[in-house]
Amino acid sequence: MRFLFKTDYEDDIKLFPHSGYVVTYGVLLALLLIAPHVLSSYLMSQLVFVCIYAIVGVALLILTGFTGQASLGHAAFLAIGAYTAAYLQKYNVPFPVYFLAAGLLTGIIGAMVGFPALRLTGIYLVIATISFALIVEEILARWESVTHGNEGMRVKTLSLLGVAVPRDSPTFYYLCLAVLVLTIVGTLNLLRSPTGRAFVAIRDSETAARSMGVNVALYKVKSFAISAAITGFAGVLFAHKLSFISPEMFTLQLSIEFIIVILIGGTFSLHGAVLGAIFIVMIDPFLTYLKDDMPGIIAGIAATFGAGTATAGNIEAKVAAFASLNGLKGAIYGIIIVLFVLFEPLGLYGRWLKIKLFFQLFPLYKRATFKRQKIYVKSERNR
């Protein structure tokens, strides 16, 4: 086990508490940088989606994980970012400009959503953000002069400083990775400064935050704006990656996927956003595998256990029919959420911390270490 001896206040501020972190993250970054030369183009494409989902995950963590304001409207922020990019691209606006413009516009709209949300908490806030997402979806479908309605919009190949960056090139992947890393570093900076602490204070006790001088309304709006702006940036990358956007891509289902990202990853740390993004992006190939290979495998197993050819074929057809059921993806999402909330509320990152602690303390680890204890009941009077 490692003991940290702190000799300077700097030790509590720095991003890497000790040299071990520098090595780990250095290796991770190196692996990510050589990834395009090693991985197949399919996996690279998935990795780009991991980056984009992780950026949105970080954005949602700022709002939901750290400020405690739930949102099911992030697909709408993503859509606004994506459509801003597609629209400005028509007028030959260079990438850096429309990238920043998309973030700025989404941030402003995020702040505007934040204002009515000031008086709402919990489930009511969720309903308000869903309504916002539905409104945006409807506007995208109807405002044909700008968005081309349900026909959708074609997004031209990204051009960075005059050089074309195709959506499946390593350069595009590096761009997404850079945005993700910058987002994470910026968020970490925010979390170790007064604004980040004010967010956490609002999450845990608005009354106490207020009496410590935190302007709760202002910081909630700030949190909405920052979260929306980051999602807007992700939207630009999303639009370029898909090269075609239409309103039915930004539905409630996508917002739910973003919630799953942070719920499964873990809502208390930025690691959660990345782990959750990997999970949600990789579940698609898994489902495809389920659809294509599982029927054959199960039929094979049945055959080895002595089932006749006719029975095995029957089983294969039934499994195939089940695997291609329409709502299967949604059902699997639902089951995953329920299981995680019940058995691992801290998410994948929480599980990782437990495994790490198990080996650090071996053989002294006890299960109760992570058991939450309630010592007293907090008064609800001042709410």
Added chain:
Amino acid sequence: MSYFRAENLSLHFGGLKAVDAVSFAVEKGEILSIIGPNGAGKSSIFNLISRIYRPTSGRIFFEDQDITEQPPYDIAKLGIARTFQNIELFENATVLSNLLVGRHRHSTTQLWQELLFLPSVRANEKVHRRRVEQVIEFLDLEPYRDKLISGLPYGVRKVIELARALCSEPKLILLDEPSSGLNVEETGDMSFWIRDMRTELGITVLMVEHDMSLVNRVSDRVIALNYGRVLAMGSPAEVQQHPDVVAAYLGA
């Protein structure tokens, strides 16, 4: 002119007069206790001062400034900090970040500076950290720095809440039942700290308290309340012998 003054302060919930035309003044450097039976309106007065409730009528002055209409977050900026009767800490954060939130009124950096963590932010953080460390030393909280609040016992949480209030470097501190839930030894510590706050840090103290031994040990003056009205005001001994106070506690 008094340092802190409440004039005809009233708080009505429909027909219920939780606080009824209460006037009192606190002198600079004084320790003033408010006592009274349950439901007398003691905590309501605190919630009026920190603007959790809006007074039905009456005015509040601090350093000759009318603060009745100030928004709640400005109260802390003026130098009035408070603790809560039922601890209101930030449960899922470490002790250190709880205390650093107490420094919020002294933060001057802008959002964009914080995103980049510019040297000015870093320098400010170190100043905050040093101040917090002074408070940690003052209240003997060294063992708990990096602990999460959710894992700490009640007595320690009580001290941390006091620490968080002190981190904001207040001029006036409102303590809502500082000894509730503490054992005799912890209450003893609390009484020393309250007196030290006044003598070493120069903080004026206004507190609500049920434990008469603590009240007697630290208070310069005592106000007794019942049904939202002031029954008696004066030295601890005077107030305790006041016939109305005796009647309120023991029944006429």
